Structure formats: C-alpha cells, structure tokens
Amino acid sequence: MNPIEVRTDAFAWRSAVSILLFIALWEIAARIQVTPVILLPPFSIVAAQLWYSTLDGTLAADLSLSLARAFCGLMLATVGGVVLGLLMARNRTIEWLVDPLVALGFPSPKIAFIPIFILWFGIESLSKILLVTFACVFPIIIGTYSAARAVSRQFVWSAVSLGSSRSGVFFHVILPACYPRIFTTFRIAVPVGLITTFTAEMVAGGGGMGATLIYSQRFFESPTVFAYIVVMLAVGLAVDAAMRRFQSRFLRWAEE
Amino acid sequence: MTKPDQFMFAARRGLVRVAPLILFGLIWHTICTAGVVNKDFLPAPGAVAAALADLFKGGEITKNLTITLFRAAVGLILGAACGIWIGVMMARSRHFREYVTPIVGGTYSLPKSALIPLFALWFGIGNITSIAAVFLACLLPMIVNTYHGVVTTPKVLVWSAEALGTGERELWPRIFIRNALPDIFTGLRIALGFSFVLAISAEMIASTNGIGKLIFMYGENGAYDYMFAAIACMVIVAFLADRALVILTKRLLVWHESAAAELEARRP
Numbered sequence: 001m002n003p004i005e006v007r008t009d010a011f012a013w014r015s016a017v018s019i020l021l022f023i024a025l026w027e028i029a030a031r032i033q034v035t036p037v038i039l040l041p042p043f044s045i046v047a048a049q050l051w052y053s054t055l056d057g058t059l060a061a062d063l064s065l066s067l068a069r070a071f072c073g074l075m076l077a078t079v080g081g082v083v084l085g086l087l088m089a090r091n092r093t094i095e096w097l098v099d100p101l102v103a104l105g106f107p108s109p110k111i112a113f114i115p116i117f118i119l120w121f122g123i124e125s126l127s128k129i130l131l132v133t134f135a136c137v138f139p140i141i142i143g144t145y146s147a148a149r150a151v152s153r154q155f156v157w158s159a160v161s162l163g164s165s166r167s168g169v170f171f172h173v174i175l176p177a178c179y180p181r182i183f184t185t186f187r188i189a190v191p192v193g194l195i196t197t198f199t200a201e202m203v204a205g206g207g208g209m210g211a212t213l214i215y216s217q218r219f220f221e222s223p224t225v226f227a228y229i230v231v232m233l234a235v236g237l238a239v240d241a242a243m244r245r246f247q248s249r250f251l252r253w254a255e256e
Numbered sequence: 257m258t259k260p261d262q263f264m265f266a267a268r269r270g271l272v273r274v275a276p277l278i279l280f281g282l283i284w285h286t287i288c289t290a291g292v293v294n295k296d297f298l299p300a301p302g303a304v305a306a307a308l309a310d311l312f313k314g315g316e317i318t319k320n321l322t323i324t325l326f327r328a329a330v331g332l333i334l335g336a337a338c339g340i341w342i343g344v345m346m347a348r349s350r351h352f353r354e355y356v357t358p359i360v361g362g363t364y365s366l367p368k369s370a371l372i373p374l375f376a377l378w379f380g381i382g383n384i385t386s387i388a389a390v391f392l393a394c395l396l397p398m399i400v401n402t403y404h405g406v407v408t409t410p411k412v413l414v415w416s417a418e419a420l421g422t423g424e425r426e427l428w429p430r431i432f433i434r435n436a437l438p439d440i441f442t443g444l445r446i447a448l449g450f451s452f453v454l455a456i457s458a459e460m461i462a463s464t465n466g467i468g469k470l471i472f473m474y475g476e477n478g479a480y481d482y483m484f485a486a487i488a489c490m491v492i493v494a495f496l497a498d499r500a501l502v503i504l505t506k507r508l509l510v511w512h513e514s515a516a517a518e519l520e521a522r523r524p
C-alpha cells in the first residue's frame with residue numbers, strides 16, 4: 001500500500017519539481033549558512049563525498065556487508081517463518097504451542113533484544129543476522145499461517161477427490177496457494193530487516209553502513225553522515241521497486 | 257450459560273493459552289539448573305524475576321520507563337496528528353498530492369533509525385532527538401493509511417449524503433474521515449510498534465537515560481539478570497499497549513461491520 005499511484009506527465013513533472021526544489025532549498029540554506037556547515041553541509045559537498053566514498057571502495061564494502069547481513073537474516077526468517085506458519089495451520093498442537101509466543105513476540109520491540117544477541121553470538125555478523133531473523137520471523141509466521149488457513153476447502157477437496165496424496169495436497173495445492181500472501185508479508189519484512197540491520201550496526205558497531213554512519217557522526221564528518229543516509233534511502237527505494245516488479249511479473253495470477 | 261459458568265469457561269481458555277508460556281519458562285528453568293549453559297549467558301527465570309522486583313523497588317524501571325513512554329507517546333501523538341492532516345490534505349488537493357508524493361514515497365522506505373545520528377548532531381542528546389525520530393517513524397504509516405482510507409470512500413456514500421443535503425464542509429468529518437477511521441487505526445497500530453522501536457533505538461544510540469539506555473548499560477556492565485528483566489518489562493509493556501489499542505479499536509468501531517475482520521486480516 002504505497003502512496004505511489006497512477007503516473008501522468010503532469011504528475012511526473014510536479015514530482016520532479018518537488019524533489020529539485022527540495023535539493024535547491026537544501027543547497028541554498030546550507031550556502032547562506034542558516035546553520036553551521038557542520039550541521040547541514042551543502043548538497044554539492046554531500047554529493048562529492050558520496051563520489052569519494054564510492055571511489056575509495058569504503059561505501060561498497062559497508063553496503064555489501066550490511067546487505068549480506070540483512071539478506072541472510074531475511075532468508076532464515078522466511079524459511080523458518082514459512083515452515084512454522086504452515087505447521088501451525090496444519091497441526092493443532094503446534095498451533096497451541098507456538099501461538100502465545102507469537103502473540104507476545106509480534107508486538108515487542110525487537111531491537112531491545114540486541115544486548116542478548118551480542119552476549120550470545122558476539123559482536124560480529126552472526127548476532128546481527130540472527131537479530132534480523134528474530135525481527136522478521138513473526139510477521140512471516142502470521143502471514144503464512146493466515147494464508148494457509150484461508151486456502152479454499154474446495155481446492156483441497158477437489159485435489160483429494162482426484163486422488164492427491166496428503167503430501168501432494170500440501171505441495172501442489174496449499175503451498176502454491178500461499179505464495180502471494182507469503183510474498184506480501186515478505187515485502188513487509190524486508191524494510192524491517194534493513195532497519196534492524198542498520199540499527200544493530202549503529203548500536204553494536206562491527207562494520208557496515210550503520211557503524212560507519214555512527215562513527216562519522218561522532219567525529220562530526222557531516223558530509224559522510226548525509227551521504228550514507230542518502231544511500232540508505234536509495235537502497236530502500238530500489239529494494240521496494242524490485243519487489244514490486246517481481247510481484248507484478250510472477251504473481252500476476254493472484255488477485256490482490 | 258450462567259455467569260459463573262462463563263467465568264470458568266473464560267478462565268479455562270486463558271489458562272490453555274498461557275500454558276505454553278509456562279511450559280517455556282519451565283524448560284528455561286531446567287536448562288539453567290541443569291547447567292547446560294553458563295549461568296552468565298542465560299540467567300534463570302527466578303533470577304530474572306528477582307531482578308525485576310529489585311528494579312521496581314529501586315525505582316530504576318519506573319523512572320526510565322516513564323521517560324521512554326513519554327518520548328514514545330509525544331512522538332506518536334504528534335506523528336499521528338500531522339500524519340492524519342497530511343493524508344487528508346493529499347486526498348483533498350491534487351496539487352498538494354503531486355508535490356508531496358515523491359517525498360512521502362522516498363522517505364517511506366528509508367530506515368528511520370538512520371536519521372538518529374543526524375538528529376543527535378542537530379538536537380544533541382536527549383528528549384528532542386528521540387521524539388523527532390519517533391515522530392518521523394510514526395508520521396509515514398499514518399499519512400499512507402489515512403490517504404488510503406479517504407480515497408477508498410465509496411461514491412455511493414458521498415452521493416447519498418449530498419442528496420440528503422450535506423454540504424461540502426460537513427462531508428469531510430461525516431463521510432470521508434469516518435470512512436477512513438478503520439484505516440487510520442490500522443496505521444496507528446503500525447505507528448505504535450514503530451514508536452517503541454524508535455524510542456529504544458534512539459536511547460541506545462544517543463541518550464543518557466530511558467529504558468533503552470538502561471538495557472544497554474546493564475549489558476555492558478555484565479548485569480545480565482537485570483538486563484533480561486528490563487527487556488522482559490519492555491516486551492510486556494509493548495504487548496499490553498498493542499492489546500489496549502486493539503480493544504479500543506474494536507470498541508470505537510463497533511458500528512463498522514468489517515472492523516473486526518479487517519483488523520485480523522490486516523495483521524501483517
């Protein structure tokens with residue numbers, strides 16, 4: 001449910017004006033020094049800093065480390081969440097056992113658990129990956145569970161009456177019927193995963209985008225702070241756009 | 257059913273639901289007492305409970321929790337108010353929407369915690385940084401959900417109201433906003449979750465007090481039973497706040513036929 005909607009020429013034109021206006025205002029405000037340069041460096045200097053960071057490879061190293069952590073965490077969460085969600089939908093004992101834990105875990109602020117993860121899994125990548133898994137697994141469990149529960153009985157009965165086995169029903173009817181909803185919850189989980197990775201790096205260090213961001217802030221290297229925030233914004237946008245494209249291409253058969 | 261019967265039924269259902277948590281606690285306890293793991297790595301539930309009681313007695317929890325909840329609440333209320341306003345404006349005016357959409361769309365997928373170092377640079381360490389981060393995180397889901405709720409108002413409702421003589425000014429509070437209420441509450445539930453996450457993150461990164469700082473401080477000092485106690489306290493508070501909002505939503509939206517179903521279905 002993104003606010004982006006039907007694009008017309010006028011719309012694209014006004015959007016471009018809006019963004020350019022924002023950058024121009026930023027540049028002017030910084031150049032006439034509304035605030036000290038250290039608090040608001042001009043856009044041109046931030047862009048230059050972005051260029052230097054790209055050239056000397058620090059940005060690529062930080063970005064790939066962060067994205068790798070987010071990706072691993074998300075994959076673990078997706079596999080674990082889908083398996084648990086399906087098991088909960090198929091088995092009443094597991095449902096009884098897991099449901100209260102999910103109900104308690106879903107609304108809890110997962111970032112509060114980061115000291116526990118550092119304590120158990122160290123300061124390097126493993127603690128961050130597992131924290132991302134922990135943060136993303138609950139929405140995926142809930143999404144898969146409700147998707148599997150909502151599979152039309154008629155599909156199941158038809159498959160059974162046509163001679164499908166139990167596992168056949170599961171792999172050829174229930175699982176495919178869940179794909180669109182699983183993907184929708186995955187789309188919700190991805191930003192959560194990115195946010196958790198960046199925040200965990202900021203809090204605990206250990207390299208990556210968040211760690212560099214917080215070090216730059218501590219040494220008052222404002223251009224780097226702004227450049228990294230711009231990159232994070234771009235990453236968020238690019239990932240969301242990619243997922244939207246994937247959804248419209250491969251899951252077109254599912255009605256929203 | 258008579259009253260006592262209903263009570264027994266509800267009590268038994270509650271017990272069945274809580275039983276796995278008790279089981280989980282027992283397993284945790286057994287692991288600790290059997291010495292499978294180092295006691296420093298995983299304090300026993302009894303030790304955590306004792307630490308929690310101690311924290312309450314000493315006032316650390318109440319003091320820092322009040323600070324955190326204050327920051328989360330102020331950011332949430334400001335974010336919700338501005339978000340609803342911007343969402344309504346986007347639905348009302350095409351030009352406003354066209355200028356605002358790229359900025360909303362761009363910041364929607366920005367990890368808001370990335371801005372905490374920036375806010376710390378601008379506003380220093382303390383309340384304003386935390387509140388600003390919470391505000392921004394709560395603002396966007398409120399804008400998007402309010403806008404969606406207003407835009408999806410069925411034309412039939414608007415036409416009926418107009419046919420019955422409702423003026424343009426009255427149409428907004430009576431039809432559009434009311435139709436958007438379920439969506440606004442969905443947004444509020446998302447924003448509530450964000451408000452806790454951002455308040456705690458901001459405190460861990462740039463603050464001298466608050467429950468996030470408390471958790472982090474105990475972790476660094478190696479007082480792990482206290483750290484677990486503070487985290488448990490935060491989990492319970494977040495759970496209760498979420499429940500309270502869901503119950504409030506169901507109460508306020510009883511007139512809306514799909515309210516309850518919608519809330520369940522929208523649970524991501």
